[in-house]
Amino acid sequence: MKAFVMLNIGQVGVVEKDRPTCGPLDAILRPTKGLICTSDVHTVHGAVGERENLTLGHEAVGVVEEVGALVANFKQGDRVAVGAITPDWGSDAAQGGHSSQSGGALGGWKFANIKDGTFAEYVHVNEADANLALIPKGVPDESAVYVCDMMSTGFMAAENAKIPIGGNVVVFAQGPVGLMCTVGARLQGAGFVIAVESVPKRQELARHFGADEVVDFTKVDVVERILELTNGEGVDAAIDALGTSQVLQQCVKVTKPGGMISNAGYHGDGEFVEIPRVEWGVGMAEKDIATGLCPGGHLRLSRLLRLLETGRIDPTPMTTHTFGFDEIEKAFRMMEKKEDGMIKPMIDFEA
Amino acid sequence: MKAFVMLNIGQVGVVEKDRPTCGPLDAILRPTKGLICTSDVHTVHGAVGERENLTLGHEAVGVVEEVGALVANFKQGDRVAVGAITPDWGSDAAQGGHSSQSGGALGGWKFANIKDGTFAEYVHVNEADANLALIPKGVPDESAVYVCDMMSTGFMAAENAKIPIGGNVVVFAQGPVGLMCTVGARLQGAGFVIAVESVPKRQELARHFGADEVVDFTKVDVVERILELTNGEGVDAAIDALGTSQVLQQCVKVTKPGGMISNAGYHGDGEFVEIPRVEWGVGMAEKDIATGLCPGGHLRLSRLLRLLETGRIDPTPMTTHTFGFDEIEKAFRMMEKKEDGMIKPMIDFEA
Amino acid sequence: MKAFVMLNIGQVGVVEKDRPTCGPLDAILRPTKGLICTSDVHTVHGAVGERENLTLGHEAVGVVEEVGALVANFKQGDRVAVGAITPDWGSDAAQGGHSSQSGGALGGWKFANIKDGTFAEYVHVNEADANLALIPKGVPDESAVYVCDMMSTGFMAAENAKIPIGGNVVVFAQGPVGLMCTVGARLQGAGFVIAVESVPKRQELARHFGADEVVDFTKVDVVERILELTNGEGVDAAIDALGTSQVLQQCVKVTKPGGMISNAGYHGDGEFVEIPRVEWGVGMAEKDIATGLCPGGHLRLSRLLRLLETGRIDPTPMTTHTFGFDEIEKAFRMMEKKEDGMIKPMIDFEA
Amino acid sequence: MKAFVMLNIGQVGVVEKDRPTCGPLDAILRPTKGLICTSDVHTVHGAVGERENLTLGHEAVGVVEEVGALVANFKQGDRVAVGAITPDWGSDAAQGGHSSQSGGALGGWKFANIKDGTFAEYVHVNEADANLALIPKGVPDESAVYVCDMMSTGFMAAENAKIPIGGNVVVFAQGPVGLMCTVGARLQGAGFVIAVESVPKRQELARHFGADEVVDFTKVDVVERILELTNGEGVDAAIDALGTSQVLQQCVKVTKPGGMISNAGYHGDGEFVEIPRVEWGVGMAEKDIATGLCPGGHLRLSRLLRLLETGRIDPTPMTTHTFGFDEIEKAFRMMEKKEDGMIKPMIDFEA
The missing domain is CATH 3.40.50.720 (NAD(P)-binding Rossmann-like Domain)
Structure with missing residues (x-):
């Protein structure tokens, strides 16, 4: 599959990668819409240290492609959002109310940090039952994708x-x-x-x-x-x-x-x-x-999606630009410099 | 001065009373607008026990007529709101974060309970610096009067x-x-x-x-x-x-x-x-x-008035009827039965 | 294996059962010490409705006998405590800070309620990493067993x-x-x-x-x-x-x-x-x-065990009686009537 | 009366001052025991800026000498503690739960900061009902004096x-x-x-x-x-x-x-x-x-005194030295250098 990666500090590109495999608690997601985040820019410029061929991206909605044997609440074909932060919910940090810190400081932040991110044709989601949320009918992907990080x-x-x-x-x-x-x-x-x-x-x-x-x-x-x-x-x-x-x-x-x-x-x-x-x-x-780090998880995502469903907020005016997945490098380079009044560039995987 | 009172259980009327006197920490308020509350109805029907010639009313805005020698922040002529609840701010209850309970359960509720209320030509306010708030320019009395009880x-x-x-x-x-x-x-x-x-x-x-x-x-x-x-x-x-x-x-x-x-x-x-x-x-x-009882005090009232000032809410659609002070008995009788779709009847002391 | 069960409402006895099987996230515990709880008495008398051959007991410490393939933090031979409440940590309730309510009201309470309890030679523990805690050296089982429910x-x-x-x-x-x-x-x-x-x-x-x-x-x-x-x-x-x-x-x-x-x-x-x-x-x-229901989980249990380790409390004066596992029916019958000044009867599986 | 003052930055001494006068809400206290605080040292060395003839000290217990006309809960002869911080309880800061910040940052701190402190024969206490607490029988002054600042x-x-x-x-x-x-x-x-x-x-x-x-x-x-x-x-x-x-x-x-x-x-x-x-x-x-600044007030002081009354803590091992009021300058000079293992020097006004 294709993935947009940080090749190493300062360098990005689209490469071919193996499709991720699905463990018993996991899901594989096929993204439909994603957003580039300033954190992706920070990461490429070395903020989290050296990385090689790390898939970027942590804001995505999409369709469930596959679920592990122990996943109870999601099935292939479900339209879902996944949090930028995907905690280990059994960890001490999560038990103590600090799920984003599971596994150490900022440890809930896995995508494009300690594992491949969401800018790929397939995305691995850990603890799928706990870290995905169904997108309500009537909430379009273009809007739902804002719950992953920006709204949270x-x-x-x-x-x-x-x-x-x-x-x-x-x-x-x-x-x-x-x-x-x-x-x-x-x-x-x-x-x-x-x-x-x-x-x-x-x-x-x-x-x-x-x-x-x-x-x-x-x-x-x-x-x-x-x-x-x-x-x-x-x-x-x-x-x-x-x-x-x-x-x-x-x-x-x-x-x-x-x-x-x-x-x-x-x-x-x-x-x-x-x-x-x-x-x-x-x-x-x-x-x-x-201080805090973006809360993730099914409950949080569901509540944020409800705010979209009932029309409390429409975040889409922040989407200043839209690109196909094949144009993602260009989008990323514009985001680096916030060119052309860019606020959030949306990646449309279906374009 | 004229006051609208509970004569005794079940009976109300307008009577002549002495104007209240102003202690060193107090203010005397001349009401401009007031609201009748369902609690006034409860009180007249015996909810707080026997009362004789007790002036009714606890939702009022008006003009400061007089202030005590120790009052620092208000002066004659100020346009102000006073809370339905006027706590003793030095009490243990207030020190512990429960100002409405100062002096015992529900003890912050003084108007038309343990002292004369606001349906009179002049109203006594205890601890004026702590229990009054200036009404911002641009917020009309008709709107401001809702901060006293309903909004709080x-x-x-x-x-x-x-x-x-x-x-x-x-x-x-x-x-x-x-x-x-x-x-x-x-x-x-x-x-x-x-x-x-x-x-x-x-x-x-x-x-x-x-x-x-x-x-x-x-x-x-x-x-x-x-x-x-x-x-x-x-x-x-x-x-x-x-x-x-x-x-x-x-x-x-x-x-x-x-x-x-x-x-x-x-x-x-x-x-x-x-x-x-x-x-x-x-x-x-x-x-x-x-559980709780309407929070009062300068800080609370000021914050609620700010919500009116910045247009977060316009409570006036609740004012279904308006009466002059000379019609207050009629207004009260209608409120008893919620006649004519009555929600909140406003008393206009200046009409 | 032997298990002490509620045969049906009002009736108890020791029966032979299959040893529980260990799923990928689970552990099998061999209890060393247990406590009878008044809730066990309530359960037998019908408090949670009809049950048949349900193993009783929810307060136990013991030795890990087996762990599932996905269990990372425990291994055979570890001396551990397990909470009376063993939540599903990925559930919405747990994500919202109410782990004892995971899966519905009181849903974290599984032992001797919706699955077999701890009065058996082997005990099944769900989400072992999240629901077990190592007992520190220097804290005897007799003391540690109080963290499961009473202290929590x-x-x-x-x-x-x-x-x-x-x-x-x-x-x-x-x-x-x-x-x-x-x-x-x-x-x-x-x-x-x-x-x-x-x-x-x-x-x-x-x-x-x-x-x-x-x-x-x-x-x-x-x-x-x-x-x-x-x-x-x-x-x-x-x-x-x-x-x-x-x-x-x-x-x-x-x-x-x-x-x-x-x-x-x-x-x-x-x-x-x-x-x-x-x-x-x-x-x-x-x-x-x-209101609340006994908090469970690794973090909670570990902190309670620390209070024992540093000597903040010694709960053992509550243990008024001790019985071997072969005497558990007698112990239970005494607990029903709180005979002989019974407060907590301890079951010593190793006696 | 005699007062131990900061003459100006770096200089201290005992001077003759007028006895403070008692406003309607105030009390005049005759101290029996006091403690020197490191803050006194900071103050003398310029921490709060220039001061002239400012009486030092903010930790004191004593006997009520006089109360104002509006004081309801204390009378001459009462044995009391007064907080180091004596807030204005009607202020916005106090209404919002931050009494120590009444009147601005750290504004509840009046003694030896914006008015004369407690190292004098007579001490003025603002809002006496709200800022004093009776010392229970059985709690000696030597112990009670620790509630004013150290314990709080x-x-x-x-x-x-x-x-x-x-x-x-x-x-x-x-x-x-x-x-x-x-x-x-x-x-x-x-x-x-x-x-x-x-x-x-x-x-x-x-x-x-x-x-x-x-x-x-x-x-x-x-x-x-x-x-x-x-x-x-x-x-x-x-x-x-x-x-x-x-x-x-x-x-x-x-x-x-x-x-x-x-x-x-x-x-x-x-x-x-x-x-x-x-x-x-x-x-x-x-x-x-x-962050925070020593909470004051009747409720806080009363609860701390209760901890002394029920023997939860005995703070007196911190009193390493005791001096008469006539030796206070010597005590202060020792405190400046923490000489002789000094932790807290107590001033005994009755010695």
Whole structure:
């Protein structure tokens, strides 16, 4: 079968691979739609270290091709979503409520990290009963594919932010995860959502997805402006959807004592992420910092799919570009540079 | 001054009273708009016991007429909302996070219970700095008056229901509190909201405020229907917005193991509220029961007012009737019987 | 192999059965020590309905005899504990944090309910990696066997009670689960623990395990006495370790507004469990009711075993009697009537 | 009256001051016992900026000398404890559950920060009903004085650590706050408590107060050793009771994914507190960071006093030295250098 792989650091290409085999608890999925993620770009550039011929991709929906002997709830032909994170549900981490950390830090993240990802004609899914979800009739694949990572990650950050109903929230960066944080903040009852973003198309989407106010950090002092917008008090919760030490610092500075800082970004640079000591209240201002990795699993996916089914959200305005699987390398190269206002490029395996 | 009072059980009328005096921490409020609550009806019919010449009413917005010497944040002329519940914020209950219970069970409920209520030309407010909130420009009194009780109570029930994002929720009864539970469920991220109601006008409002499905208990077996709507699994959370043993039983029956039952209703009848033993999983199915009383206070009111300011909700479709203060007895009598499709009658003190 | 079974309602006996077979995720355990539980008595008397030749027992430690091909963390010869509850960890219930409810209400409870229990020469364990735990050196089987149910259930009730550090707690009934609730309350930081019990031996054990005060309900009005002991305020948390409507009512009556009622008892009688309406604050006093079923799983068992390893608790004073496996019917008959001051009878499979 | 003050940065002395006056909500306290805190030393050395003639001290018990007209629950002659933190209970921060942040970051901290402290013959207490607690008969002043700050702060850190029952915990630094973190970890059900400390007397007290293992960071690599003690997994919770960037980094490194880092230390140096990026799981390992400031208030103090009353803890072994009020400058100078193995010096105002 064909697979789009990281050949080694910096290099990608489509190669021929053996079709994965299906263990007793597993399923083999034939993808129909996929999304390229900025994490794929990070991975290719070395974020998780050396990899050779690793199939990329972790956002996919498709059709079940085969299930293992112990799989009870899915069968060939089912139209399903699979999470970007596919935990080992019996692990201590999952038993303790941290399924994304099963098998060690970030260990639930298997696709395109510790095993082949979803940009291939066939995809192996571990613990299929627990990690797949049926896509409801009426929810098209183009929409469902957003539950795998974007919606799950963005909403998680909003949940971790413990937003009081009617509270003030700021979301730093309005890339696809940030936009879903904005939606998540609305779904958690935020009374006033500030989005920080400078790119016009993303500012526009931020407003579309529910931001009450957009702050352009290239034009104003973002900390000052957020304090001004909150009568000098600061926000109840600040979400870092970028993942830089500088943004986390700004989060600490704009959060009121007793508020939450919630991280959704991949912190890729530097030895340290720095907390500004004084604005953090010398460690005593009850500005807590929560982190997380995209929750996966049947229950989570099913609930997110329900939000699509009942029309709470339509994520498809984020799909700025669509490509056939044969054009995936081109799509990836555009994603590297976010060319042409790209937000999420969809790969249509059926095109 | 004129006050609309419970003369004694079953009897009401407008009487002349002395204007309340203002202690050092207090404020005197001149109401502009008020709402009659079903609780006022309960009170008059004896729910809290004998009362004589007790001024009724606990939902009001108005203008500050006078403040005590120790009041720092409000001044004469401020346009404010006051909570139905006005806690003693230094009490143990408030320190422990249960401000509505300050001074004993339901002790934060003072208006028209242990002191004169808001249906008078002047109203006394205890701990004014902590129990008043400025109404933002752009939020009319007609809308703001809903934060005092309806929104705070309804949203509380949704918060107590611990709704998972995308979860299934049912709200029993779509009176004004139930309708605000429906809105609250949406604001907490519910993926599918079922409203139980038989009155057409209320069914219509339930849909307007966000119910995905309305179940008419006079036409179908409500438990069966809710299980059917949730693939036999039951809901993640059930809210009792009526307050009868029968509804609470239905809540227990339709809630999945591990789900929440949240009470917003005043349970006014019978020696016991009955939990169905078997469907409650013989006390082991993790179907927990949460209760609460309308949260009050400056912080809560301010956050609810923000939801009005940013247009998250417009509660005014619940105002089915408006009366001048001179017509309040008529309004009350109609509310007793919910005549003419009455949902919330507004009292306009300025008419 | 020999197995001690419920022949049918009311009848028990030792029969010959086939040794269980080991699926790919399973283990076969050879028990060394077991405990008889009051639930076994309930089961035999019909609590879960008709059963035929069902092996009894759900509290056991032993030696791994065989593991399935997909079991990674255990091998023949390992000395292990298995939980009374052995969840399906991939189920929606487990993914949502309610593993004991996997597969439906109380569905994690498989032993001596929906499959053969632990009173046999060989015992089948599902999802062995997730449901077994190694017993640390230095922790004898006689002690370890208490983690399977008694400690896990009792401590769960204390955790669900959300005891504030230094808070007041009452535990109704000081059978083995109640005693472990008392220990659990201490381990959760309770400042004052009241135990309700009338049997002298159990009163003595209550004090041994940390009760500050014992109230004998046969001699005083238990509600009055508890209020008196708490300056009329009531407790922060009340735990029902018996499981009767009457005790739950008392729990509601002695709990302060804003406090918790936590259930650990099996409610076996009546159509309803009754909440006293007025003392429950007409559904508004924030006296919430939490329930649960013994948490199982590797993580839970390991943590409980650690408490034994570091000497936080020695549960063995609850073992009032010891029997060989050949005497198990006699032991069971004594347990039915709690003869001779029996609290927990231990079955020594190696005697 | 006499008061021990910070004359200006670096200088202290006993001066004559006017007795404080008592507002309507206040009380005047005559201290009987007090403790010097390392924070007093920090303050004198400039930690909160310039101060002139500011009375030092925030840990005191004593006798009520006078109460304001609106004080309901205390009277002259009552033996009471007052919290180091005396919040404004009506503030938004307190209403939102963050009383120590009332009036801004750390705003509940008034004594020896924004008003005169407790090392004087008479002490002013704001919101007396809410900020004082009666000391039970049988609890001596010498013991009660530890509830004001040491116990409240140390236990808070343990509560914020969300320790699972039976979990692994490490407490960095065993000064008086760290020792109370160790006790707090035990009171929250920790199964294994590791204390990090190099000073022999403090190591000994750590063991006395419940540490299972003491790690001397001057002799071993503390991170390696803690991982070794936890089978390479790391702890469920790590508490920083020192307050340096280095210790916080070690906390992150030794905490398992999904675990908590809880801060109890005053972070006094550097522009940033640094989180080690990789060991923090690039912001995705669910290693959350919680902070807090000593909870105050009647409810908190009463519960801590109950722990003394029922003998759960005896903090007095921390009192290594006792001085009369006339020797306070000497005591302070010794505390600056922790001379003679000083842990907590008690000031006896009645000596």
